Amino acid sequence: MATRQPIPITHAERVIDAASGVTKGELVDYYERVAPSMLPHLKARPVALVRAPEGVGGELFFQKHAAAAAMDGIDLLDPALDPGHEPLLVVSAPRGLRSAAQMNVVEFHTWNMTTRTIPRADRMVFDLDPGEGVAWPEVREAATLVHAFLGELKLQSWVKTSGGKGLHVVVPLAPRHDWQAVRQVARAVVVRMAAVVPQRFVAKSGPRNRVGRIFIDYLRNGWGSTTAAAWSARARPGLGVSVPIDWSELAQVESGAHWTVRNVEPRLRPGQTAWDGFTASRQTLTRAMKALDFEPTETT
Ligand code: ATP
Ligand code: MN
Numbered sequence: 305m306a307t308r309q310p311i312p313i314t315h316a317e318r319v320i321d322a323a324s325g326v327t328k329g330e331l332v333d334y335y336e337r338v339a340p341s342m343l344p345h346l347k348a349r350p351v352a353l354v355r356a357p358e359g360v361g362g363e364l365f366f367q368k369h370a371a372a373a374a375m376d377g378i379d380l381l382d383p384a385l386d387p388g389h390e391p392l393l394v395v396s397a398p399r400g401l402r403s404a405a406q407m408n409v410v411e412f413h414t415w416n417m418t419t420r421t422i423p424r425a426d427r428m429v430f431d432l433d434p435g436e437g438v439a440w441p442e443v444r445e446a447a448t449l450v451h452a453f454l455g456e457l458k459l460q461s462w463v464k465t466s467g468g469k470g471l472h473v474v475v476p477l478a479p480r481h482d483w484q485a486v487r488q489v490a491r492a493v494v495v496r497m498a499a500v501v502p503q504r505f506v507a508k509s510g511p512r513n514r515v516g517r518i519f520i521d522y523l524r525n526g527w528g529s530t531t532a533a534a535w536s537a538r539a540r541p542g543l544g545v546s547v548p549i550d551w552s553e554l555a556q557v558e559s560g561a562h563w564t565v566r567n568v569e570p571r572l573r574p575g576q577t578a579w580d581g582f583t584a585s586r587q588t589l590t591r592a593m594k595a596l597d598f599e600p601t602e603t604t
Contacts (some may be wrong), residue, residue: 435514
């Protein structure tokens with residue numbers, strides 16, 4: 305293998321988050337250490353990058369297309385995958401994390417489809433966002449209820465902290481259904497949960513609907529919709545990290561930003577096994593569709 309010069313990092317000493325004092329160099333080091341765990345979550349998956357050129361308190365730039373290119377280890381995808389747009393991006397090598405961080409990228413968000421599955425989704429995502437006045441234990445409990453309900457539908461799910469305020473529940477899928485069907489099933493799940501436990505869940509977005517309740521966002525399942533990838537740092541004060549956890553660990557997790565760039569180190573190694581089984585899972589939505597009396601409707 306040819307040896308490469310490491311991508312040079314400029315202004316490594318610059319503090320990018322006033323709250324924690326984390327520097328650009330520390331973020332680069334974090335991505336270096338986490339690369340082996342993180343790359344499988346990025347493989348062949350269109351990625352959107354959140355850049356924070358002035359640090360976490362400054363303006364953030366969300367980039368899905370080639371404008372962000374010219375980063376070593378980040379490749380352009382075939383424009384035919386997303387017709388009418390600039391080519392999508394993919395992190396194709398560990399050094400892509402480093403070159404992105406050099407360009408002030410803090411967050412990596414991924415699609416629910418890979419280059420091999422488009423337009424079929426290979427996962428379904430439920431984003432649990434606490435509304436105002438919802439205490440953390442209720443968010444945990446909500447995730448557990450979603451987990452149990454999905455289990456009733458014979459769907460295995462995995463959970464990760466968002467690195468921000470909430471939790472992401474993820475259902476891996478064999479790429480059999482197109483993304484429209486997956487989004488409709490996700491919606492059906494959320495509507496059903498809001499009907500069964502209305503004191504806890506709300507299926508409608510908007511802060512007023514959410515007060516005291518948890519909005520389970522199924523819109524993360526649309527075409528081109530993205531969710532922060534496992535192990536991504538977040539461009540928020542404290543620089544939380546999205547950590548894949550085991551359901552049995554949830555009770556000990558104290559917030560969506562339980563782990564941060566600063567404290568995640570001891571978690572990196574066990575963190576790799578928490579989602580064992582996720583990629584190997586080959587489940588489909590067929591039984592869930594039956595149980596939900598699901599009728600696919602015309603999609604847009
Ligand atoms: P939290 O737990 O705090 O809710 P989160 O990761 O669930 O964190 P956000 O960071 O609020 O949620 O992200 C909202 C969603 O919108 C994510 O799916 C993200 O990929 C997407 N997103 C973020 N910024 C943009 C943008 N500028 N344009 C399009 N989509 C965006
Ligand atoms: Mn969220």
